[in-house]
Amino acid sequence: VENFNFKMKATYTALMVRRVIQAQGDTKIIDDRDYYGNKRLELAGSLLALMFEDLFKRFNWELKMIADKNIPKIKAAQFDIVKHMRQDQITNGLVHAIST
Incomplete structure (x- = not known):
């Protein structure tokens, strides 16, 4: 007023x-606001897909940062990206998301 x-x-x-x-x-x-059909729900599959996308982006970002840091230093030897991969990073992120 x-x-x-x-x-x-x-x-x-x-x-x-x-x-x-x-x-x-x-x-x-009359509309029932408490009726679940009227609510916007995100199912587990789409939420896990979003979680995987975020974890994959973080995984790629960390690899890029390691590569950017190490490639200028190593001139004679070849840079091996496989040695710097944390293979359990995505798995641990998904397991943590599901368990909590």
């Missing part, structure tokens, strides 16, 4: 009274 202007509040109250009167005549108008 701004400057004692109750017009918006009166309009909202009138709208609610109108919906109550309409619901008395036709019960199909």
Whole structure:
């Protein structure tokens, strides 16, 4: 309410009274907000896909940081990325997400 202007509040109250009167005549108008069909749910598969995507991006980012740090130093020897891979990083992240 701004400057004692109750017009918006009166309009909202009138709208609610109108919906109550309409619901008395036709019960199909009533919506159940607690009904699970009206809720947006994210299933486990899509949540795990998002988790895998985040873990994979972090895995790639860490490999890139290691490569950027080590490639300029190693001039004579060839850089082997396999030695720097943490093979359990994605697995541990998914196991932790599922277990908690």
